[in-house]
């Protein structure tokens with residue numbers, strides 16, 4: 459796999475038919491008696507009361523985890539501060555070397571990471587092996603290369619030389635969600651570290667397992683103590699962390715509501731924030747598309763990871779001549795996709811409340827709309843059916859709010875201009891997907907879509923050098939490639955008037 463395209467495996471991520479039962483079963487490798495401890499200054503730290511983590515497949519408690527209190531948060535930030543000066547002083551090539559060692563450490567613990575991630579999330583085995591953990595490796599390797607290749611800016615004008623040096627921000631708080639826990643944790647860690655920052659990570663309360671394995675990897679490869687610190691807890695621990703005066707910047711992926719709460723919490727100290735928030739992503743299907751490809755692509759863009767990816771398509775617009783055919787095919791395929799559990803009982807209830815809302819708003823359910831019955835241990839888990847809905851207005855709550863489940867609404871359109879207006883008619887602006895066989899149309903439409911990311915005849919393909927993020931309610935800033943290094947560092951411009959200058 460190329461280090462730049464870490465996500466090609468996403469396309470095997472939708473589990474189908476009889477494979478599903480096996481795909482969701484490997485929880486046995488997790489040691490239930492072990493309480494996960496914080497990782498501070500290179501050491502495991504047992505402190506705070508324990509909280510439970512549930513396996514979404516069965517609903518049973520699979521681990522206990524230490525919850526960070528104010529003293530633990532303070533200790534983690536202090537450890538990061540103590541390590542910051544020496545880490546920042548290393549040449550970038552040496553920090554890049556550490557990223558490669560971390561990538562090798564992840565490869566060595568691949569199976570443990572897969573087991574931890576599956577236990578916490580109920581993800582399919584195939585997806586975890588081909589997408590989630592490989593992307594962690596790719597993140598470390600890619601940012602090692604990107605940082606090593608970064609040129610410095612220098613300008614010479616009328617005898618005046620100006621050049622820019624960049625320094626790290628200091629201590630970065632990384633607040634990570636539960637949908638792609640290892641992928642998103644490493645997506646933040648790798649650029650922050652290679653740019654010379656030390657980091658305190660707070661994984662989601664639902665998914666601490668892969669972070670605990672990463673702590674072991676940091677220790678095993680001999681990363682200097684305090685460079686990476688990991689503390690566990692609910693949003694309250696996240697809040698203590700972002701507010702801590704020793705934290706210099708915050709990177710966050712999660713809901714728009716939590717993003718704005720963090721913004722308010724750090725406003726007084728004017729801390730830089732990088733936010734990748736929610737989406738209500740549109741898919742546009744033109745009559746000139748390859749229909750088979752568009753249907754299969756939409757199955758992936760709507761149902762991968764149980765729809766729990768901020769990039770998933772929740773609003774689909776199909777040109778009228780192929781609308782009926784497309785809906786029929788998508789509904790058939792939705793019924794073939796194995797349901798994936800939602801992360802928690804609370805999130806399952808939220809998704810189901812949108813299925814109920816669709817009915818109450820007058821929708822026609824083309825597929826799904828309920829809870830699947832398996833007749834085995836999964837019946838106590840947090841599953842919902844992959845669902846396709848039609849018949850709702852653009853102004854319905856269903857079509858405006860992020861649901862974050864395996865569901866999309868399908869509506870017809872007539873003209874290209876109408877399709878663009880429909881796609882842009884959202885308060886969010888993260889991702890859009892378009893399916894067309896006309897190259898001119900592909901460029902023309904893509905350039906008019908108000909989204910940070912537009913995929914044409916594909917979905918979720920990533921080149922890690924490109925900017926990633928959204929506009930409006932979908933976030934602030936971009937990460938990826940040089941944009942990540944820009945966020946995780948501050949420039950100082952140095953201007954020198956040269957002796958012979960007449961300027």
Ligand SMILES: NC(=O)C1=CN([C@@H]2O[C@H](COP(=O)(O)OP(=O)(O)OC[C@H]3O[C@@H](n4cnc5c(N)ncnc54)[C@H](O)[C@@H]3O)[C@@H](O)[C@H]2O)C=CC1
Nearest residue numbers: 634635661662692693696697712713716719735736768862
């Ligand atoms: N990538 C995305 O776009 C994601 C979107 N969501 C959306 O958010 C909804 C709610 O899910 P949640 O798990 O509650 O997401 P969330 O956005 O509240 O949680 C994400 C992370 O933020 C932390 N957090 C929560 N409140 C915080 C605060 N005040 N300060 C600092 N950290 C805080 C959490 O502990 C977790 O680590 C979902 O139903 C889904 O719609 C959830 C996860 C990822």
Ligand SMILES: O=C(O)/C=C/C=C(\O)C(=O)O
Nearest residue numbers: 645711734767768769920
């Ligand atoms: O970095 C990626 O390729 C994927 C990112 C996905 C999210 O940020 C998300 O689902 O929250």
